[in-house]
Amino acid sequence: MSCPEETRDRFLGGRFELIQPKGWGLRAGLDALLLAASVPSHAKGRAVDLGAGSGAAGFALATRCEGLDVVLAERDAQTLALARRSILLPENAPLASRLDAVEVDILASRPAREAAGLSDGGFDLAITNPPFHPPGGRLSPDVKRAAATAAPERGFLQRWVAVSAALLRPGGILALIARPDGLAEILAGAENRLGDLRILAVHTKEGEPAIRILVHARRASRAPLRLLPPLVLRDATGAPYLLERMVGEGTAAIDLGLA
Numbered sequence: 421m422s423c424p425e426e427t428r429d430r431f432l433g434g435r436f437e438l439i440q441p442k443g444w445g446l447r448a449g450l451d452a453l454l455l456a457a458s459v460p461s462h463a464k465g466r467a468v469d470l471g472a473g474s475g476a477a478g479f480a481l482a483t484r485c486e487g488l489d490v491v492l493a494e495r496d497a498q499t500l501a502l503a504r505r506s507i508l509l510p511e512n513a514p515l516a517s518r519l520d521a522v523e524v525d526i527l528a529s530r531p532a533r534e535a536a537g538l539s540d541g542g543f544d545l546a547i548t549n550p551p552f553h554p555p556g557g558r559l560s561p562d563v564k565r566a567a568a569t570a571a572p573e574r575g576f577l578q579r580w581v582a583v584s585a586a587l588l589r590p591g592g593i594l595a596l597i598a599r600p601d602g603l604a605e606i607l608a609g610a611e612n613r614l615g616d617l618r619i620l621a622v623h624t625k626e627g628e629p630a631i632r633i634l635v636h637a638r639r640a641s642r643a644p645l646r647l648l649p650p651l652v653l654r655d656a657t658g659a660p661y662l663l664e665r666m667v668g669e670g671t672a673a674i675d676l677g678l679a
Contacts, residue, residue: 426502428509432670436479437511439502445564446499448476451549451632453667454622455597456480458634458674463593465544468493470526470584475503475519477549482515484670488545489518493538495525496564526583527576533583540586545593550580552598577602581609588639593678595636597622606635615641618676620648626656636676648676 425442431453440447455477464487469478472492482490494500503521506512512519524536533539553570560569571577577598584594594614598606600621610617614637621630630650651674653664666672 424498431476432480432483432668435483435670436515437506437509438474438476438479439506439509440474440476441499441502441564445496446473446569448474450664450667451597452477453480453670454632454634454674455547455549455595456484457667457670457672458595458597458620458636458676459485459545459547459593460675461485461673463488463545465489466542467491467545467547468538468543468587470546470548470580470587471495471550472503472521473499473549475506475521477547478503478519479506479512479515480670481547482518486518490520491537491543492519492521493524493526493536494521495523496567497523499564527579530586533587538587541589543587543592544589545595546584546587548580548584548594548596550577550596550598552577552602554599554601575605577605578609581606582613585610585613585637585639590640592639593636594639595634595676597632597634600630600633603633603635610637614639616643616678617645618648618678619645620674620676621650623650623652625654625658626652634674634676636678638678646677 427442463485467488468491472478472494475492478490478492507519522536616638618636620634622632623630654660
């Protein structure tokens with residue numbers, strides 16, 4: 421049996437390198453970098469990247485926020501192995517002491533999460549780019565990519581948000597990226613758990629519908645939801661605005677207003 425192919429790729433202008441799957445699984449894209457860019461660079465404490473894959477969002481977060489220790493939580497052992505090897509790359513030595521990787525299905529039982537080191541109330545920040553494509557849609561023929569991108573059943577995203585909230589201390593922040601059609605489940609998962617929701621629609625081009633939403637929320641807050649002005653990455657002709665390049669370079673700061 422042949423070994424799965426992989427690549428080594430540089431991110432944020434070469435500030436970290438990542439070993440990624442090639443021809444299988446999910447490779448990092450703009451979603452992971454947008455998610456990390458939405459966290460203030462002064463954030464401190466203990467963070468977890470839920471459904472981390474090979475680690476792009478978590479690595480970008482650790483690079484951006486020097487005051488954070490980041491746990492990469494991923495259920496697929498083969499993908500997680502890439503993240504663990506990436507932590508050990510010499511090029512990532514400045515980050516290695518603040519990164520850890522654990523194999524866990526976050527929707528498993530609470531004891532299973534605790535055995536992996538994910539205790540309820542144990543984190544100041546949780547970021548997540550969950551499997552958010554709705555169930556019943558067209559799936560990738562690659563099993564690992566399909567599992568990383570598509571919800572297996574209705575209510576999946578709601579349960580994901582609820583568990584993410586449970587992992588936060590009171591006042592802790594959840595930051596997630598998803599499709600706009602997942603908003604109803606996100607709100608259902610946040611009910612009685614998270615407040616002060618900030619929702620930012622992300623548009624690829626001027627004049628086109630949003631393709632993503634960035635959502636921030638605070639654990640145990642009763643502050644009302646806010647809809648923020650949209651984020652547009654390209655003009656009507658498809659030419660990128662400066663912000664898109666800055667996200668890729670790691671110099672962008674997408675402010676949703678939660679410190």
